[in-house]
Amino acid sequence: MSRLRLLCTAAVLTLAANANASSFIMTTDSIVGALKATSDATSDATSSLRDNKVVQAARDDAASFVASEGAIRGVKLESALAHIRQQAPQLAIATDAQLAQAILAI
Known part of the structure; x- marks a missing residue:
């Protein structure tokens, strides 16, 4: 009887470990996907602004x-801040100081 219990316990633990592992993988995949999408959007916005003459003139x-x-x-x-907020709506929530620092960084 104890052998049966031991076997059942081992089977339950194996199933639980597999469920946790797959849940962890799905969660990390979701987080990584969301971060990549955010990074891609920010990268696209800053690369288009990097080459912009209005933004460069405001350095x-x-x-x-x-x-x-x-x-x-x-x-x-002022012109560059208005231009950035118009061209990249996702950056509209940034403060003027943050955008000015970003202009200096690009």
Whole structure:
């Protein structure tokens, strides 16, 4: 009788381990897929802005804005911020300071 219980316990543990492993794999696949989609969207947005003349022209104004902690707002920076928010709606929630830093980074 104890052999039967031991065999049943081993079978249940094996099934439970397989269920947990497949659940873990499905969860990580979902998370990785979501991160990849977000990364691709952000990459597409920044690469299209990287080559934009309006954004490139605002680099000096962005540097002044960041250095003065928002006190100096140049016309080219204002134009670039409006352009970025129009071209990349997913970046519309970013603050002016975040976008100015992004302009300096690209």
